[in-house]
Amino acid sequence: MAQVKNRLTPFFENITFDRDDNELVLNFGPQHPSAHGQLRLMLHLQQEQIVKAHPDIGYLHRGMEKMAENMIYNEFMPTTDRMDYIASSSNNYGFALAVEKLIGLEVPRRAKVIRMLLLEINRLMSHLFWLATTALDIGAMTVFLFAFREREYLMDIIEGYCGARLTHAAIRIGGVPLDLQDGFLHQLRVFLNKLPQNIKDYEDLLDSNRIWRMRMEEVGEISTEMALSWGCTGPMLRASGVAWDIRKEEPYELYDEVEFNVPFSDKGDNFARYRIYMEEMRESAKILYQCIEMYEKCEKDGQTDLMAHAPKYISAPKIDIMTQNYSLMQHFVLVTQGMRPPVGEVYVATESPKGELGYYINSQGGPYPYRLKLRAPSFWHTGILTDLLPGHYIPDVVSIIGTTNIVFGEVDR
Amino acid sequence: MRAYKPKDDVQAKAYYTDRFYVAPQVPKSAVDTDEVFASDLEAIKAKFEVKDAYIQVEQMVIYINPHDIYGVLEFMRDELEYTQLSEMSAIDWLAKDNTFEIFYQMLSMSKRKRIRVKYFIQNGQAVDSVEKLFRSADWSEREMYDMFGIEANNHPFMKRILMPYDWQGFPLLKTYPLEGDEFASWYEVDKIYGKEARDIIGPELRDTARVDRYDSERFARLGFEVPKGTEITDDMEKTVQDYQEENGVFLIKKLDKGSSKVIDDPQR
Numbered sequence: 256m257a258q259v260k261n262r263l264t265p266f267f268e269n270i271t272f273d274r275d276d277n278e279l280v281l282n283f284g285p286q287h288p289s290a291h292g293q294l295r296l297m298l299h300l301q302q303e304q305i306v307k308a309h310p311d312i313g314y315l316h317r318g319m320e321k322m323a324e325n326m327i328y329n330e331f332m333p334t335t336d337r338m339d340y341i342a343s344s345s346n347n348y349g350f351a352l353a354v355e356k357l358i359g360l361e362v363p364r365r366a367k368v369i370r371m372l373l374l375e376i377n378r379l380m381s382h383l384f385w386l387a388t389t390a391l392d393i394g395a396m397t398v399f400l401f402a403f404r405e406r407e408y409l410m411d412i413i414e415g416y417c418g419a420r421l422t423h424a425a426i427r428i429g430g431v432p433l434d435l436q437d438g439f440l441h442q443l444r445v446f447l448n449k450l451p452q453n454i455k456d457y458e459d460l461l462d463s464n465r466i467w468r469m470r471m472e473e474v475g476e477i478s479t480e481m482a483l484s485w486g487c488t489g490p491m492l493r494a495s496g497v498a499w500d501i502r503k504e505e506p507y508e509l510y511d512e513v514e515f516n517v518p519f520s521d522k523g524d525n526f527a528r529y530r531i532y533m534e535e536m537r538e539s540a541k542i543l544y545q546c547i548e549m550y551e552k553c554e555k556d557g558q559t560d561l562m563a564h565a566p567k568y569i570s571a572p573k574i575d576i577m578t579q580n581y582s583l584m585q586h587f588v589l590v591t592q593g594m595r596p597p598v599g600e601v602y603v604a605t606e607s608p609k610g611e612l613g614y615y616i617n618s619q620g621g622p623y624p625y626r627l628k629l630r631a632p633s634f635w636h637t638g639i640l641t642d643l644l645p646g647h648y649i650p651d652v653v654s655i656i657g658t659t660n661i662v663f664g665e666v667d668r
Numbered sequence: 669m670r671a672y673k674p675k676d677d678v679q680a681k682a683y684y685t686d687r688f689y690v691a692p693q694v695p696k697s698a699v700d701t702d703e704v705f706a707s708d709l710e711a712i713k714a715k716f717e718v719k720d721a722y723i724q725v726e727q728m729v730i731y732i733n734p735h736d737i738y739g740v741l742e743f744m745r746d747e748l749e750y751t752q753l754s755e756m757s758a759i760d761w762l763a764k765d766n767t768f769e770i771f772y773q774m775l776s777m778s779k780r781k782r783i784r785v786k787y788f789i790q791n792g793q794a795v796d797s798v799e800k801l802f803r804s805a806d807w808s809e810r811e812m813y814d815m816f817g818i819e820a821n822n823h824p825f826m827k828r829i830l831m832p833y834d835w836q837g838f839p840l841l842k843t844y845p846l847e848g849d850e851f852a853s854w855y856e857v858d859k860i861y862g863k864e865a866r867d868i869i870g871p872e873l874r875d876t877a878r879v880d881r882y883d884s885e886r887f888a889r890l891g892f893e894v895p896k897g898t899e900i901t902d903d904m905e906k907t908v909q910d911y912q913e914e915n916g917v918f919l920i921k922k923l924d925k926g927s928s929k930v931i932d933d934p935q936r
Contacts (some may be wrong), residue, residue: 261703313830320815321839325680325846357694483751484802499777541896592682598696601725602773602784604754617759620691622682630755631775638807667830 260486278306283652285314291388291656292663294637298652305376305652308644310637315667323443323627327593328354328428331627338421338631339665341384342377344413347426352507353603353614354428357596359566363560365553367432367508372546373416373425374508375539379450380409381608381660382532382539386457389529389657398460405446405453427571428594430562436494440547450540454533461529475643475655478523485642488611491659494528496521501606513545528658548554554566558565568594581649593622600632609633609660631665676763695720704779708748716740727782727799734770734787738796741772741785745801750774750783753802756809758816760842766791768818772798789818797823813841834859847874 268330283296299307319338323331334342335350348370355362362370383406390398410420415436417425425431461467463570477487483496492499498519502510518534520527563569571582598620604613610632617626636659644652699721700706705728711722716739719731732780744750755773762768772785789795797820798805809820810829817838819826828835836851837844847853857869893907894900924935 267767313828313832316838321844321846359694389763430758481803482801486752486754486802497777502775504780516713592684595682595691597692597694599696599724600729601694602727602755602782603725604782611754613773615755615757615771618694623680626759628755634807635804638804641806642803 277301281649285311291661293667294656294661294663296640296644296648296652300649303648305330305644305647305649308640310640310662312637312666315663317668318626319668320629321573323624325623327622328596328624329589331624332427333422333424334554336424337664338456338668339381339607339609339612340421340634341662342381342608343421343577344373344377344423344425345381345605347424347519348374349603349605349612351413351426352605353601353616354596355563356603357599357601357616357618358565358594359597360429360565360568362430362563364509365434365550365558366561366563368546368549368553369431369435370426371508371510371513372435372443372543372550373413373423373431373545374492375546376409376413377423378482378539378608379536379543380406380413382536382663383409385532385608385657385660389660390457390461390467390655392653392657393467395460395464395467397455401453401456401460408442408446412439412446415439415442423658427562429565430560432561434559434561435550440550443491444542444547447543448539451537458533460653468526470654471529471649471658474525474647474651475658476522476524477643479521481639481642482523486536487610487636487639489606489608490528490531491610491632491639493517493519494531495523501604501611507602507605510542512549513542515542525654525658528660532577532660542610568596570622595620595622604630607632609662609665610636618637629668631668633659633661633663633665634668637661637666674763675843678845679842680846694724696724699723699728702728704781708744708781708783711748712740712743715743727784729784730788731786731788734789734793734795734890736786737770737772737785738798738801741774741798741801744774744783744785748776749778750776750781752777753798753804753808754782756798756805756812758818759814760816760840761788762791763842768816770795770812770818794819794821796821814838817841904924 279297279300281300283294283298285293286296287294293312295311295314297309297311298305299309317337319334322334325335332347332350335346383402387399387402387406390402413423413425414420416433416439417423419425477491477495477563479496482492482497487495488499496519500516500517501507502515503517515538516534518531518538520531562572566582566585568589570576571579572587575582577583577587596616596618598618600615600617602613602615603610606612611630612632613628613630615626615628615630616624619625640655640659643655648653672730699709702723705723709718709728709730712718716736717733719733721728723729739751741750741753744763752775753772754775756771759769759771767788767790769786774783774785776782786824795809795818797809799809799820799822806824809823810825810827812818813820813826814828814830815838826904827833831839832855835855837849853872854866857866891906892904894904
């Protein structure tokens with residue numbers, strides 16, 4: 256086929272030279288493997304040193320806030336999966352919790368325990384993924400393979416629960432759709448019993464590794480003021496000396512009943528963030544053990560409800576829909592028209608693996624949210640690169656982007 | 669007669685609402701039910717005009733004057749320990765009274781409290797940038813400009829952030845349709861090939877599941893593929909598909925499920 260002429264002028268897309276001051280502008284991305292997605296970084300360089308950094312985002316913008324305004328509440332749930340697709344249940348959960356707070360629903364205890372199990376498994380999956388990809392960026396291939404192996408086990412468990420590996424949609428407004436499958440707890444226990452040894456293996460490979468430490472220590476230091484000012488949350492903030500974990504400070508679900516520590520550091524560099532991710536995996540394991548116990552207690556006490564009982568907003572259990580006329584009618588209306596939450600607004604923040612994941616919902620009493628704002632932590636963790644990168648050298652860019660743990664589904668939404 | 673559709677809000681609407689339906693309200697409580705919020709509100713009221721204040725879903729909401737925003741946030745950050753601006757954006761009320769509602773979501777980590785500061789601006793009015801107070805507002809305000817067209821005064825780099833720089837229209841306005849406008853649907857074609865190529869390329873196919881059985885060029889006739897440009901009749905025979913593997917490929921064995929072992933326990 257003959258080549259079609261187009262209006263795009265050819266240009267040297269990656270490099271421009273400026274003759275006056277010897278400054279070089281380098282385009283890092285948007286198709287760079289270690290940019291962790293579609294990040295375009297325009298770097299102004301003096302020799303190898305960065306003097307100005309300009310992150311350019313929007314390559315994965317799908318307009319989720321606009322979509323939300325045109326979808327009924329339950330319809331939007333699978334869309335939230337596509338934000339932080341490394342730990343998608345935590346996005347489902349944030350949205351479900353926001354709508355529940357808007358309606359004023361209380362979720363049954365068994366559903367709460369299942370949600371916590373899912374959330375912490377997602378946190379482990381996300382942190383393992385972070386460790387794998389960051390180690391790969393720095394050059395540690397072994398750690399990548401080890402961590403992905405462990406993540407694979409977790410994905411198998413999740414797949415057994417909801418049928419999906421990445422985009423789970425495993426949580427509903429008002430509870431969870433399913434009970435845990437047979438063997439879930441056993442598989443999880445087997446995994447958790449091995450996890451301490453696995454984490455130790457990673458640390459043996461990395462902690463005293465000269466290359467790892469040189470690339471990580473005293474690189475990408477974020478001061479407390481800078482982290483607060485840039486809206487950093489999650490491990491990014493905790494590495495900069497603020498022990499702020501929403502699970503601890505504003506507990507949701509049953510996080511006030513489980514015991515865990517909030518690791519934090521006042522160093523603020525890449526290495527501090529790495530240590531925090533490792534410690535958080537241990538804490539997640541601790542929470543999961545307690546959740547397993549809670550789940551077994553629920554089973555003993557005969558608490559079988561998985562969805563809240565609120566006929567105006569939530570469909571009745573399947574057995575009622577199949578046997579009772581009124582439940583069927585209610586279900587039909589809720590599926591075709593959608594629930595209509597009360598008039599009002601709510602902002603709910605949850606601790607996703609990346610940081611504070613917030614949903615702001617403004618409802619005008621209709622089946623569609625009037626305005627829904629997604630507060631994704633990675634958005635600001637990308638923005639901070641503007642102030643963080645100048646002064647560093649090109650190789651540091653890769654390790655800094657790695658430890659910020661940004662996911663572009665979430666940055667661009 | 670054609671059904672009336674409002675032009676100033678083209679978002680999805682409920683297709684049926686009971687005419688006697690009165691939407692319930694999310695309960696609001698007075699600010700003095702919470703000690704911390706009450707003292708914070710007193711402090712703010714002493715310096716700035718507060719038009720309305722209440723507590724809704726555990727968070728305080730205050731309405732202020734648009735020109736006070738920099739002062740209020742500075743006061744809250746320095747005196748009241750609200751050290752983080754979690755989020756800020758706008759709500760489009762143009763259809764109702766030609767205004768935008770701007771909200772700032774503030775977080776105090778020492779008090780474990782969140783306050784939402786809000787105000788209304790007229791359409792076309794700019795807001796004061798708080799980027800000097802909170803660097804996070806740099807990107808938030810750019811996003812707000814990108815999505816609503818609300819500009820921020822004294823912002824260092826007031827450019828679009830998510831949409832392309834040469835985009836026209838503001839996607840989150842209620843007047844902007846979900847599937848995009850005329851400009852959006854031809855954006856790539858106009859930019860790469862020019863407007864005159866619109867007829868050749870044709871509009872974008874949005875329905876990915878659409879199958880045109882008379883299309884002989886785009887592999888749409890599954891099982892009935894024909895060479896390009898062939899005349900298509902209704903009584904065509906099914907195309908015989910030969911896979912290379914059927915006759916065997918050099919060095920590649922076919923999987924025999926009977927002789928392979930399936931590992932039940934992935935943890936082993």
